[in-house]
Amino acid sequence: MQSTCDLVIIGAGAAGLAAARAAIAAGLNIELVEASHRIGGRGFTDTASFPAPFDLGCQWLHAASINPYTAIADRLGFRYRRGQFSYRIHDGTWWLNERLVGEFGDSLSATYERIAAAGTAGKDVPAADFIDPADPWGPLFRRAYSGYMAWPPEEVSTYDTARFRFTEEDWPVEDGYGALIAADGADIEVNLDCPVKSIDWHEKELMVGTAKGMIFCRAVLVTVSVAVLQAERIKFFPLLPDWKQDALGRIRMGHAEKVGFWLKRDVFAGQGPHFAMLNWDGAPTAGFLCNPFDRPMATMFASGPFARDLFAQGADAAIAEGKALLARICGADILKEIATARATNWVGDPWTLGAYSVLCSGGGEARAELARPVDDRIFFAGEATSPDGFSTAHGAYNSGVAAALLIAKALK
Numbered sequence: 001m002q003s004t005c006d007l008v009i010i011g012a013g014a015a016g017l018a019a020a021r022a023a024i025a026a027g028l029n030i031e032l033v034e035a036s037h038r039i040g041g042r043g044f045t046d047t048a049s050f051p052a053p054f055d056l057g058c059q060w061l062h063a064a065s066i067n068p069y070t071a072i073a074d075r076l077g078f079r080y081r082r083g084q085f086s087y088r089i090h091d092g093t094w095w096l097n098e099r100l101v102g103e104f105g106d107s108l109s110a111t112y113e114r115i116a117a118a119g120t121a122g123k124d125v126p127a128a129d130f131i132d133p134a135d136p137w138g139p140l141f142r143r144a145y146s147g148y149m150a151w152p153p154e155e156v157s158t159y160d161t162a163r164f165r166f167t168e169e170d171w172p173v174e175d176g177y178g179a180l181i182a183a184d185g186a187d188i189e190v191n192l193d194c195p196v197k198s199i200d201w202h203e204k205e206l207m208v209g210t211a212k213g214m215i216f217c218r219a220v221l222v223t224v225s226v227a228v229l230q231a232e233r234i235k236f237f238p239l240l241p242d243w244k245q246d247a248l249g250r251i252r253m254g255h256a257e258k259v260g261f262w263l264k265r266d267v268f269a270g271q272g273p274h275f276a277m278l279n280w281d282g283a284p285t286a287g288f289l290c291n292p293f294d295r296p297m298a299t300m301f302a303s304g305p306f307a308r309d310l311f312a313q314g315a316d317a318a319i320a321e322g323k324a325l326l327a328r329i330c331g332a333d334i335l336k337e338i339a340t341a342r343a344t345n346w347v348g349d350p351w352t353l354g355a356y357s358v359l360c361s362g363g364g365e366a367r368a369e370l371a372r373p374v375d376d377r378i379f380f381a382g383e384a385t386s387p388d389g390f391s392t393a394h395g396a397y398n399s400g401v402a403a404a405l406l407i408a409k410a411l412k
């Protein structure tokens, strides 16, 4: 294959698909190339393992009222649930009472507010600096924070908490967020199984080297994860400038993984959907979403270094750990109720290498710098480039649209 076009878009996840649609609408002649055999990237709904869809990646419409996928879900007839799941806390022996759960909720909000206020005031320091050392809920806050951010607060900048556009609407997609992203992109032509290996930008015309041949173009849009860029899966000739590499060095890949357990009967009947948090000395950064959409299911969510190290050992190890933790909080009898289990492996996926991005403490404006084009020819999008929607599918989508409009202007 050898071809010529205006723009090569690398990656058919939320950012790449949104960018492709916007670029085509702007009159650009594009090639969208994707390394894997499917579209959607970190949005992927498994419809084979269980009787109901299971999102291996994104599942919640964060900031739902300002999230473009909410309107897309409405248009395509995808069901989602308004409102949050409640949570419970297990101390290793039993469940804490409602008063204590409420106390934790108050402490969680107050700690988040301190972190956000520090970031807004320009203090680019570890979020953990604002956990009150005298707060008995500190260890549980660390685990909850790691669950949201995919990395522990000791290494995450206050800027991420301060800048994310929260609306307190996290709505889970019943029919699968990954399936929604794929359905939205279904009419866009994608060259699958076509990893990009190199971008040569010596000459005015760029040369994009792929597994299927060379593409010549006027601009390229890179939407791959920061971990894929850091691993240099795509070689740049010449190298990217120092300021871009510096920005890349100030963002790291966080880790989040899941094990879904489908149960033979609804052991949580009557409790409704809820999230079970673990709160004992040495408890791992994990928790269980029980009874989602009133389904007979429990999904372990694991995060941070714990998730990275466990899931890198493979599905059997992750499932065994999930069973041990589930037995500890629900009693060993629950193991007899497990019909099937399915573990994710984002850490081992060569086209992702982790879950989502984290701004390192002291990372400053690295997200905006990552988004900044090089030489008005090499453009960047994807969740990591979004200062106020990072780590999310809608942040990726918006970054793709913004980049496409910038490219259309640059190529005019």
Ligand SMILES: Cc1cc2nc3c(=O)[nH]c(=O)nc-3n(C[C@H](O)[C@H](O)[C@H](O)COP(=O)(O)OP(=O)(O)OC[C@H]3O[C@@H](n4cnc5c(N)ncnc54)[C@H](O)[C@@H]3O)c2cc1C
Binding pocket: 010, 011, 012, 013, 014, 015, 016, 033, 034, 035, 036, 039, 040, 041, 042, 043, 056, 057, 058, 059, 060, 061, 062, 194, 195, 196, 197, 223, 224, 225, 228, 233, 234, 256, 257, 258, 346, 351, 352, 354, 355, 356, 381, 382, 383, 384, 390, 391, 392, 393, 394, 396
């Ligand atoms: C476990 C988990 C839970 C999550 N939960 C949520 C949630 O509830 N809500 C939410 O909004 N977000 C969530 N996210 C984050 C969300 O899924 C991502 O932020 C978003 O999907 C990223 O989209 P993207 O387009 O930036 O990147 P990607 O989806 O990673 O797309 C990049 C694409 O580039 C391709 N690629 C990589 N290398 C190459 C190459 N060399 N050549 C060509 N193609 C290449 C990849 O295969 C991929 O398809 C979650 C993620 C994980 C992992």
